[in-house]
Structures are given as C-alpha cells and as structure tokens.
Amino acid sequence: xxxxxxxxxxxxxxxxxxxxxxxxxxxxxxxxxxxxxxxxxxxxxxxxxxxxxxxxxxxxxxxxxxxxxxxxxxxxxxxxxxxxxxxxxxxxxxxxxxxxxxxxxxxxxxxxxxxxxxxxxxxxxxxxxxxxxxxxxxxxxxxxxxxxxxxxxxxxxxxxxxxxxxxxxxxxxxxxxxxxxxxxxxxxxxxxxxxxxxxxxxxxxxxxxxxxxxxxxxxxxxxxxxxxxxxxxxxxxxxxxxxxxxxxxxxxxxxxxxxxxxxxxxxxxxxxxxxxxxxxxxxxxxxxxxxxxxxxxxxxxxxxxxxxxxxxxxxxx
Amino acid sequence: xxxxxxxxxxxxxxxxxxxxxxxxxxxxxxxxxxxxxxxxxxxxxxxxxxxxxxxxxxxxxxxxxxxxxxxxxxxxxxxxxxxxxxxxxxxxxxxxxxxxxxxxxxxxxxxxxxxxxxxxxxxxxxxxxxxxxxxxxxxxxxxxxxxxxxxxxxxxxxxxxxxxxxxxxxxxxxxxxxxxxxxxxxxxxxxxxxxxxxxxxxxxxxxxxxxxxxxxxxxxxxxxxxxxxxxxxxxxxxxxxxxxxxxxxxxxxxx
Numbered sequence: 001x002x003x004x005x006x007x008x009x010x011x012x013x014x015x016x017x018x019x020x021x022x023x024x025x026x027x028x029x030x031x032x033x034x035x036x037x038x039x040x041x042x043x044x045x046x047x048x049x050x051x052x053x054x055x056x057x058x059x060x061x062x063x064x065x066x067x068x069x070x071x072x073x074x075x076x077x078x079x080x081x082x083x084x085x086x087x088x089x090x091x092x093x094x095x096x097x098x099x100x101x102x103x104x105x106x107x108x109x110x111x112x113x114x115x116x117x118x119x120x121x122x123x124x125x126x127x128x129x130x131x132x133x134x135x136x137x138x139x140x141x142x143x144x145x146x147x148x149x150x151x152x153x154x155x156x157x158x159x160x161x162x163x164x165x166x167x168x169x170x171x172x173x174x175x176x177x178x179x180x181x182x183x184x185x186x187x188x189x190x191x192x193x194x195x196x197x198x199x200x201x202x203x204x205x206x207x208x209x210x211x212x213x214x215x216x217x218x219x220x221x222x223x224x225x226x227x228x229x230x231x232x233x234x235x236x237x238x239x240x241x242x243x244x245x246x247x248x249x250x251x252x253x254x255x256x257x258x259x260x261x262x263x264x265x266x267x268x269x270x271x272x273x274x275x276x277x278x279x280x281x282x283x284x285x286x287x288x289x290x291x292x293x294x295x296x297x298x299x300x301x302x303x304x305x306x307x308x309x310x311x312x313x314x315x316x317x
Numbered sequence: 318x319x320x321x322x323x324x325x326x327x328x329x330x331x332x333x334x335x336x337x338x339x340x341x342x343x344x345x346x347x348x349x350x351x352x353x354x355x356x357x358x359x360x361x362x363x364x365x366x367x368x369x370x371x372x373x374x375x376x377x378x379x380x381x382x383x384x385x386x387x388x389x390x391x392x393x394x395x396x397x398x399x400x401x402x403x404x405x406x407x408x409x410x411x412x413x414x415x416x417x418x419x420x421x422x423x424x425x426x427x428x429x430x431x432x433x434x435x436x437x438x439x440x441x442x443x444x445x446x447x448x449x450x451x452x453x454x455x456x457x458x459x460x461x462x463x464x465x466x467x468x469x470x471x472x473x474x475x476x477x478x479x480x481x482x483x484x485x486x487x488x489x490x491x492x493x494x495x496x497x498x499x500x501x502x503x504x505x506x507x508x509x510x511x512x513x514x515x516x517x518x519x520x521x522x523x524x525x526x527x528x529x530x531x532x533x534x535x536x537x538x539x540x541x542x543x544x545x546x547x548x549x550x551x552x553x554x555x556x557x558x559x560x561x562x563x564x565x566x567x568x569x570x571x572x
Contacts, residue, residue: 178432179432179433182432182433182434183426183429183438184431185432185436186416186419186420189412193409193411193412194408194409197408197409199391199392200369200395200400200403200407201400201420201478202393202396202424203392203424203429204390204392207430208429215432
C-alpha cells in the first residue's frame with residue numbers, strides 16, 4: 001500500500017537533480033532575464049506554498065514582503081552603496097521582521113479573518129509605498145545598480161546575474177524543503193490536518209504558525225530583493241494586491257502542498273504573461289481568470305498534484 | 318481521604334443568555350473510570366471543553382492534581398498529563414498511522430521547533446511508536462495513510478496517540494459513537510486495558526458500555542448535575558429515569 005509513496009519519494013532526488021542540470025544550462029538556450037523572472041516568482045510561490053500548503057494558512061498579503069524587501073534592497077544598494085549580497089540580505093531580514101509583525105497580528109484569527117487581516121496590513125504597506133517620497137511613488141525605485149557580487153564579480157553581465165539568481169533560488173528551495181521535512185514540519189502538517197488535536201497533544205500552535213509565517217515572509221522577501229536587482233527597479237506593482245493574488249494563482253495552478261507545484265505554476269503564469277500580450281493584448285487578464293476557474297473546477301490538485309495522482313494510480317494498478 | 322485528581326467548583330458557562338453549564342461541582346477520583354452521561358444538549362461536551370481549557374468558563378474554578386488550572390492555555394494543560402479526545406475521531410488523516418503516533422511522542426525530544434533538522438531524526442521514535450501501535454492492535458497498519466482506515470481503527474489510533482503522552486488522566490468524548498457491535502467490544506476492552514494506573518473521564522451514550530466499564534457516573538441534565546453514584550445507584554434514581562424517558566431508556570442497558 002505504501003509503494004506509490006516511496007516510489008514518488010525515491011524518484012524525487014533524481015527529478016530534482018535533472019531540474020538542477022536544466023537550470024544550469026538553461027541561460028544558453030533561453031533569454032536569461034526571462035528565466036530570472038521565472039525563478040524570482042517561483043521562489044515567491046514556494047515561500048507562499050510553505051504557508052498555505054503545509055501550514056494551511058491563506059495569506060492574502062504576501063505582496064507586502066515581496067515589495068518591501070525590493071524597496072529595502074534597492075535603497076541599500078543604490079543610496080547606501082552596499083554590495084548586492086548585503087542588499088538582498090537586508091531585504092530578506094526586513095521582510096522577515098515585517099512577517100513577524102503581520103504574523104503576530106494575523107494568527108490571532110483563523111480562516112477568512114486571517115486572510116483579511118493580512119490583506120489589510122498589506123494594503124497599509126501599499127499606501128505607505130505610494131505616499132512617502134523615498135519609495136518613488138508610482139515610479140518606484142529606479143536605476144538600482146546590480147553592482148559587483150562581494151565587490152568582485154560584475155553582475156551587469158546577464159549570465160553572471162542568472163547564476164546568482166539560480167543559486168539564491170536553490171538556497172531558498174532547500175530551506176523550504178528542509179522545513180517541510182523536519183520535526184517542525186511534521187507538527188506543522190499536524191496543525192494543518194487537525195488543529196484542536198495538535199493543541200490537545202500539548203503543542204502551542206500559535207508559535208508554530210508564527211515561525212512558519214516568518215520563514216515564508218523572509219523567503220518571499222528574498223525573492224523580491226533579488227527581483228529588484230535583476231530589473232534594477234523596485235516597482236510599486238510588487239506591493240500591489242495583484243501580486244498577492246497572482247501568487248495564489250501560481251500555487252493553485254501548479255499544485256498546492258506539492259514541493260514542485262509552485263515552480264511549475266510560476267513558470268506557467270510568467271510565460272503566459274510575457275508571451276501572450278503580443279498576440280492578445282489586454283485580454284491576458286481575462287485568459288488568466290478563465291485558467292483559474294478551469295483549474296479550480298476541474299483539476300483542483302494543480303498540474304503537479306494531478307501528475308502525482310496519475311503516477312500513484314498507475315503504480316497501484 | 319479520597320484523592321481527587323480533577324475537581325471543578327461552581328463551574329458555569331453561559332453563551333449569550335443561555336446557560337449551557339450551571340454550577341457543576343465535579344469530582345473525579347484518581348484511578349477510576351468516571352462517566353458523564355445525560356440526554357442530548359445536557360452540556361457534557363461543554364464540560365469537556367471547559368475542563369480541558371478549550372472554552373473559558375464564565376464562572377467557577379478547575380483544579381487538576383490540586384492546582385488551579387482555570388486560566389491556563391489548553392496546550393499547557395495538556396502538557397500536565399491531562400489529555401482529551403474529541404467527539405469526531407481526532408487523527409491527522411493525511412499522515413501515516415506511524416506518523417500520527419510519532420506526533421504524540423515527538424514533544425519529548427524537544428526538537429519540535431527545529432526546522433533545520435531532517436525528519437529522519439524522528440526515526441529513533443519508531444520502536445516506541447510501534448510498541449504503542451501493537452498495544453492497540455494496529456501494528457500491521459503502521460504504514461497506512463490514516464484516512465484509509467476504518468472508523469473503529471481510527472479511534473484505536475487516537476487512543477494510541479494519546480497514550481504516547483503518558484497522560485495521568487484521559488478524557489474520551491463518546492469513544493464508541495457510530496460503531497458496530499464488534500468495534501464497540503474492541504474499544505471497551507482497550508479502554509479497560511489502558512485504564513490501569515490512569516484516570517479516565519468519558520462521555521458515553523451507550524449505557525451498556527457505561528454499565529460494565531465505569532466505576533462512577535455523573536448524570537447531567539440541562540447543564541446541572543442531576544445525580545452521581547455507581548451505575549446501580551444512578552439507574553434506580555427516579556429523577557434520572559424521568560430525564561431519560563423519551564430519549565435513551567436506562568433499563569434497556571440491562572438487556
């Protein structure tokens with residue numbers, strides 16, 4: 001009975017290894033900036049999935065972490081003049097701290113109220129971003145230099161920048177993978193499955209949720225900070241609630257609660273968004289809406305989730 | 318002097334003008350199996366939620382092993398060795414049976430917040446988890462995903478997970494509800510087995526289970542204690558018989 005599970009698990013390292021190799025050679029086949037955009041959103045979606053897929057917490061304010069980290073990184077690199085790795089670290093830490101505050105407030109409630117609190121807090125961040133002078137309002141933070149990694153490696157070269165982004169993505173992905181498959185991750189899954197029971201077994205569920213929230217926020221921030229360096233711009237659209245909605249779509253489309261689902265979802269959505277406007281113009285939002293409805297109605301497990309179920313079925317028969 | 322492990326004084330819970338539990342003074346003696354019975358809506362589950370801190374009381378105090386736990390967080394109370402079950406079987410459905418029991422065992426490793434450690438570090442609990450599963454006759458199900466097990470087996474798993482905490486006192490909310498005859502017998506035997514050196518407080522509708530398992534019975538109606546005593550005493554009480562007319566018939570239990 002456990003054969004399909006161990007089948008999928010034994011094949012996972014192989015699959016990840018293959019994807020890693022593809023990631024290494026990809027910039028020679030595909031436009032690197034496009035790949036970097038996919039990787040940034042993939043990390044963002046993976047971070048979001050840690051919270052929704054494994055802790056059962058629907059945050060509707062993750063744009064705040066993506067965007068805030070972008071602004072912090074942009075200011076540190078452009079105005080303070082730090083090296084890019086310090087800028088990314090600063091953005092990550094800032095998002096983590098903001099996540100601490102958001103999480104601390106939001107986990108006092110569950111379900112729709114939790115989601116609404118995160119949305120409301122994220123809207124406050126958006127309001128601040130548009131009002132205060134330092135963030136550049138509608139224009140965002142422009143002209144952020146990519147700089148030299150550790151003061152040595154020139155990142156204005158797209159291939160060099162790509163490998164930095166790829167390394168950051170791999171690091172973030174590993175952190176998430178490890179968190180899910182850790183003693184902490186076990187309890188997180190237990191809370192997702194049956195919260196009152198986890199309490200009755202003596203676990204302070206609020207602490208577990210808060211730690212998960214902070215990790216998720218920090219990694220979402222890491223994605224945002226990296227994205228700022230790639231595009232040399234911290235944009236207002238990254239703190240907009242659209243970004244919070246998009247990450248929900250990416251995760252659901254790819255497969256909620258699967259380790260690779262958010263990556264597939266992010267790649268699909270970014271590809272559609274980048275390629276479609278040439279042929280269909282502003283219809284792109286309508287097409288995304290239709291995709292979302294089809295996904296939720298007919299393949300709720302998402303692309304990766306459905307594939308897993310297919311493999312499992314064929315393994316049983 | 319009798320040793321009461323759990324004691325409530327004047328326990329009261331009001332929900333917006335409706336009194337669900339009113340001035341309940343419950344005393345549970347250490348080492349006994351104590352039943353809480355009463356018609357539907359009598360407040361049995363509310364009492365459970367109150368003493369395990371899942372609901373805050375409107376008035377009254379709760380004492381466990383002589384200590385006032387009235388204002389404690391539920392997880393803290395659980396860590397004292399006072400562990401509850403739920404009316405609907407409380408398992409983690411998408412984890413395996415083995416993982417379910419390990420969740421119960423995991424806290425004593427002290428690594429529950431270690432998100433940087435591999436879950437392989439939990440494998441050292443496997444032997445202990447297996448022993449608990451064997452004790453409730455679930456050894457052969459260890460690798461099964463919990464959701465795929467029959468209902469009666471899930472209740473056994475729930476008890477195994479609770480036992481993992483080595484609780485001094487267990488609260489069981491309708492452990493035989495929705496079960497067929499064979500499952501009921503199995504669970505009754507299991508409860509009898511695990512009651513050694515433990516105190517058990519259970520809500521139960523099935524009066525034949527109460528009659529042959531429980532040392533003491535408290536009857537609740539409309540949120541108040543109507544009677545208390547052994548099964549023989551309680552089943553002869555005219556007020557109790559009256560309360561049960563039209564719902565469960567107390568005398569049916571003897572047949």
